[in-house]
Amino acid sequence: MSRLSLFPDLDAPPGPRIDEAALRAEVRDFVARATRDGLIRPGRQTWTTFSREFSRACAAQGYIGMTWPRRFGGHERDPFERYVVCEELLAAGAPQGAHWIADRQSGPQILRNGTAALQAEVLPRIAAGDCTIGIGMSEPDSGSDLSSIRSRAEPVAGGYRVTGRKIWTTNAQHADYVIALVRTAPRGEDRYAGLSQLVVPMRSEGITVRPLRDLRGEEELNEITFDAAFVPQANLLGAEGDGWRLVNEELAFERSGPDRILSSFGLLAMLVHAVGPMPDRLAAAEIGRLAARLDATRALSLAINRRLAAGLPTGALAPMMKDLGTEFEQEVPEVARRLLDLRPSETGSEIEGALATAILGAPSFSLRGGTREILRGIIARELGLR
Amino acid sequence: MSETARLLDDTLDRLLSRRLADPQARADAGLPARLVAEIEDSGLPLLLRPEAAGGFGGRIADAAVLAWRAGWHAAPVPVVEMLLAPLAEHDGPVRLLQGQPPVGPQAAGAAALVVGPEGLAPAGGLSAFMPLSRREGARAGASGVPRDPALAGRILRWGALLTAAEMIGVMARVLEISLDYANTRSQFGRPLGRFQAVQHRMAQAAGELALTEAALALALADEDRPGGPDGLHWRAAKAQAGTAATRIATSAHQVMGAIGFTEDHVLGLYTRRLWDARDDWGRQADCEEALGRRACADPRGLWSHLVDQPLQEETV
Numbered sequence: 001m002s003r004l005s006l007f008p009d010l011d012a013p014p015g016p017r018i019d020e021a022a023l024r025a026e027v028r029d030f031v032a033r034a035t036r037d038g039l040i041r042p043g044r045q046t047w048t049t050f051s052r053e054f055s056r057a058c059a060a061q062g063y064i065g066m067t068w069p070r071r072f073g074g075h076e077r078d079p080f081e082r083y084v085v086c087e088e089l090l091a092a093g094a095p096q097g098a099h100w101i102a103d104r105q106s107g108p109q110i111l112r113n114g115t116a117a118l119q120a121e122v123l124p125r126i127a128a129g130d131c132t133i134g135i136g137m138s139e140p141d142s143g144s145d146l147s148s149i150r151s152r153a154e155p156v157a158g159g160y161r162v163t164g165r166k167i168w169t170t171n172a173q174h175a176d177y178v179i180a181l182v183r184t185a186p187r188g189e190d191r192y193a194g195l196s197q198l199v200v201p202m203r204s205e206g207i208t209v210r211p212l213r214d215l216r217g218e219e220e221l222n223e224i225t226f227d228a229a230f231v232p233q234a235n236l237l238g239a240e241g242d243g244w245r246l247v248n249e250e251l252a253f254e255r256s257g258p259d260r261i262l263s264s265f266g267l268l269a270m271l272v273h274a275v276g277p278m279p280d281r282l283a284a285a286e287i288g289r290l291a292a293r294l295d296a297t298r299a300l301s302l303a304i305n306r307r308l309a310a311g312l313p314t315g316a317l318a319p320m321m322k323d324l325g326t327e328f329e330q331e332v333p334e335v336a337r338r339l340l341d342l343r344p345s346e347t348g349s350e351i352e353g354a355l356a357t358a359i360l361g362a363p364s365f366s367l368r369g370g371t372r373e374i375l376r377g378i379i380a381r382e383l384g385l386r
Numbered sequence: 387m388s389e390t391a392r393l394l395d396d397t398l399d400r401l402l403s404r405r406l407a408d409p410q411a412r413a414d415a416g417l418p419a420r421l422v423a424e425i426e427d428s429g430l431p432l433l434l435r436p437e438a439a440g441g442f443g444g445r446i447a448d449a450a451v452l453a454w455r456a457g458w459h460a461a462p463v464p465v466v467e468m469l470l471a472p473l474a475e476h477d478g479p480v481r482l483l484q485g486q487p488p489v490g491p492q493a494a495g496a497a498a499l500v501v502g503p504e505g506l507a508p509a510g511g512l513s514a515f516m517p518l519s520r521r522e523g524a525r526a527g528a529s530g531v532p533r534d535p536a537l538a539g540r541i542l543r544w545g546a547l548l549t550a551a552e553m554i555g556v557m558a559r560v561l562e563i564s565l566d567y568a569n570t571r572s573q574f575g576r577p578l579g580r581f582q583a584v585q586h587r588m589a590q591a592a593g594e595l596a597l598t599e600a601a602l603a604l605a606l607a608d609e610d611r612p613g614g615p616d617g618l619h620w621r622a623a624k625a626q627a628g629t630a631a632t633r634i635a636t637s638a639h640q641v642m643g644a645i646g647f648t649e650d651h652v653l654g655l656y657t658r659r660l661w662d663a664r665d666d667w668g669r670q671a672d673c674e675e676a677l678g679r680r681a682c683a684d685p686r687g688l689w690s691h692l693v694d695q696p697l698q699e700e701t702v
Binding site for chain 1: 387395450451454551554558561565568569579580582584585586588589590592593594595596597598599600601602603604606607618619621622623625626629671673674675676677678679681682683685687688689692693694695
């Protein structure tokens, strides 16, 4: 069994040294202005909500590409500073869909594995809030079983031609690029071999995008069809055949952040406000139970991010955190609807609307970024089962 | 972990391994008293006493490692009370009974103190109390005038942190026992650990443990915060330890099947301790209710309550 212990912890990395209070105050100022300007609508948006205007405002504040090198438009700040900004914006329910994926995982992926030409082309645009990137992993016949994908890239002069279909890509209709996992060699004995990641420019011939309306009535998810779409050679990440390793590297960053804890936080904050300063015993106990859970989950997320920043192994901690964090996110509306004497309504008051948004969005929390069942399988393997 | 803590942990580990290696050792009714004496002789309970008073001047985070170790061995000793008692010594040795409702290890010999929100008070009207873990205990009413509320507050808080640490040690061992069983016990021609339903149960249990470890580490770090600790993290760590204890004990018993439900197997030693510890030094329900009341009463709103410096320092 190889289980990573956070207590007692023999190699705990040192805590961050930043002026956390000042940074939080600065972000809250920014949030207050954005709310006044109508860019943030509390409780009715999520971090996947697309708003180019809000992303540009974030970029102007220096809140995108915070840890990246300055030569790519980054700000060379401490990873914990980025963490603080992220959780403040998430807690405020800010619409970060135009830059979130690019800032969280695609940009760092290009920074680690992209060619110099690709880095120069894409990273400064992301940091400016002008570039949206989509994730091209799942396909109509390949959901959790990613190794079974059929999209393929054929080598041609100067690059590749990509043919196939990708699905569940958030904000693909607005995306400038999609990082697609494709077959560059036919499937053989090792089903994880022969896969590669390509950064596909979306404004090119042979690409069609079909939005899919979700339970909330939002058109954020999409299906993409590639019909011999051209991708320049410089847009290959790593080497041909690195795809599986790169996908997994990317997912470690996708599974340990505050976005896996705070998706329904806006509703919880409204619930506490609605209950008032003198809660009855039931309300106090239930809110306290959620507060304890949130504090503990946040502690785990912080510990993982500190380890990632220090280059220490994280074992199965990231899938554990995502499994438990999304359980918390899904529980919030269930507690709220028991404690408050109101009905969820998409056209109702602020809190009725927030309750409706949380209930209708909740099923996706434990699907996106790897289903709960896939995560538990990964954890079990780390524990030495299977 | 400090060098002192590492040395003391090593000493405690060797002592407990030696005394508890024989499966029959625990059947001896005299074992707990002998273990307590031996641990006291080794000087371990002096860890938290200031150096000026002849102690090691250790930090609460160091003491938590010892509590963890005792939990890992399911040592039948009141490790939390032993570590904390030197803090409350006044005219001589004391034994501590945790407040509301006051329950604790049998207060034989030394003066017994009840630790409650109003302060430390001499214990009155001791009555025998047998917890699930069958370690001799006592219940008491406070008598006399409470003194030193600040010290009582620190003892209550540290009691919760040390109990959470002990629980993490117990849970780490329970997880190990059940993983080992899942990998060796075969049914339908394959080890239990190959069944997806079992894998997912164990994965969830391991997640609960990681969550509790992270919560405790955060709460221990908060003890060093300039201006003193917040009332949030220690209660959250204790409440989370309670949630995890319930889920991990349930999972372990489910995976171990009927054998784990018998006294022929060691699992019960650990789960009995877990079920008790949920309500030792900060009942889970009290911690959760207090967290809820504090969050609702904070005029700054929930987010600020959770991530900013506290408005007022905690007295308890």
